[in-house]
Amino acid sequence: MAESAEPLVRRTTERGITTLTLDSPGNRNALSARLRADLADGLAGAMADDEVRAVVLTGTGPAFCAGADLREVAAQRAGHTPEPAHAPSIADLCSAIMEAPKPVVASLNGSARAGGIGLVAAADIAIAPEGATFAFTEVRIGVVPAVISVPVAARMHDRQLSRYFLTGETFDAVAAAGAGLVTCAVPTEELPTVRERILDGLRGGAPRALARTKELLGDPGSAARRDAFAEMAELSAEFFDSEDAAEGRAAFFEKRDPSWVR
Numbered sequence: 533m534a535e536s537a538e539p540l541v542r543r544t545t546e547r548g549i550t551t552l553t554l555d556s557p558g559n560r561n562a563l564s565a566r567l568r569a570d571l572a573d574g575l576a577g578a579m580a581d582d583e584v585r586a587v588v589l590t591g592t593g594p595a596f597c598a599g600a601d602l603r604e605v606a607a608q609r610a611g612h613t614p615e616p617a618h619a620p621s622i623a624d625l626c627s628a629i630m631e632a633p634k635p636v637v638a639s640l641n642g643s644a645r646a647g648g649i650g651l652v653a654a655a656d657i658a659i660a661p662e663g664a665t666f667a668f669t670e671v672r673i674g675v676v677p678a679v680i681s682v683p684v685a686a687r688m689h690d691r692q693l694s695r696y697f698l699t700g701e702t703f704d705a706v707a708a709a710g711a712g713l714v715t716c717a718v719p720t721e722e723l724p725t726v727r728e729r730i731l732d733g734l735r736g737g738a739p740r741a742l743a744r745t746k747e748l749l750g751d752p753g754s755a756a757r758r759d760a761f762a763e764m765a766e767l768s769a770e771f772f773d774s775e776d777a778a779e780g781r782a783a784f785f786e787k788r789d790p791s792w793v794r
C-alpha cells in the first residue's frame with residue numbers, strides 16, 4: 533500500500549503562536565523518520581517566521597508520543613528498509629527545541645513514553661492532563677534511555693530520575709510535576725485555560741527579551757550539550773543493535789515478557 537503523502541505534523545498559526553500537532557495516531561505518534569522530518573521542518577519554519585512568538589507542541593489521539601517507532605527500527609535493523617539519511621535524529625529534535633530562539637510549550641494531549649518524554653523535557657514549559665502517564669520503557673526492551681537523558685536529566689530530580697530510568701515503571705502526571713519533568717498537571721477540562729494563560733504571558737513578552745531570557749535559563753555549555761548528545765547517540769545505537777534489543781522488540785510485538793524476565 534502506498535504511503536500517504538499527508539504530513540505527519542500539522543502546522544497552524546494563530547495570534548503569533550504556531551501549533552505543531554503530531555498527527556500519526558495509528559502508532560501513537562511514534563517518532564518515525566517521516567514524523568521526525570516533518571517536526572524538524574515545522575520547527576524551522578516557525579523559527580524563521582518573524583510573526584511567530586512561540587511554539588506549542590501537541591498531538592492527536594490518546595497519546596502525545598510513544599517514542600521511537602519500533603516497527604520501523606526493527607525493519608531497518610533487519611535490512612528490510614534503509615535508514616533514511618535525510619531524517620533528523622531524536623537528538624537533533626531535542627537540540628532544535630532546546631536551542632530555539634523562541635519559547636516552546638509542550639501541551640500534552642495524552643501519555644508519553646521514552647523518546648516522547650525527551651520532547652517534553654526539551655520544551656521550555658510543559659503542561660499535562662492529570663490522566664496522562666509517563667514511562668522510560670527503554671530498559672524493558674533491552675536498550676538505554678541514552679539520548680533523552682540529556683534533556684531529562686536537566687529537568688528531573690536525581691532520585692526520581694534514578695527510579696524511573698532503572699525500573700521503567702509508569703508514573704502519572706502529578707508525579708511527573710513533582711519530579712520536575714512537567715511544569716504542571718491539571719484536570720483535562722482546565723488544560724485549555726491554563727495553556728492560554730501561559731501563551732498570553734508569552735505574547736506579552738518582547739521577542740528579543742524572550743529569546744535572551746530563554747538563553748539565560750538554558751545550559752550555558754551548548755557545545756558540551758552537543759557533545760553529550762553525540763556520545764549518547766553512539767551509546768543508543770550500540771544497544772539498539774544488540775541481541776537484547778532484538779529480543780525486547782520481539783517480546784513487545786508478541787505481547788510477552790522478554791527472556792530475561794524472571
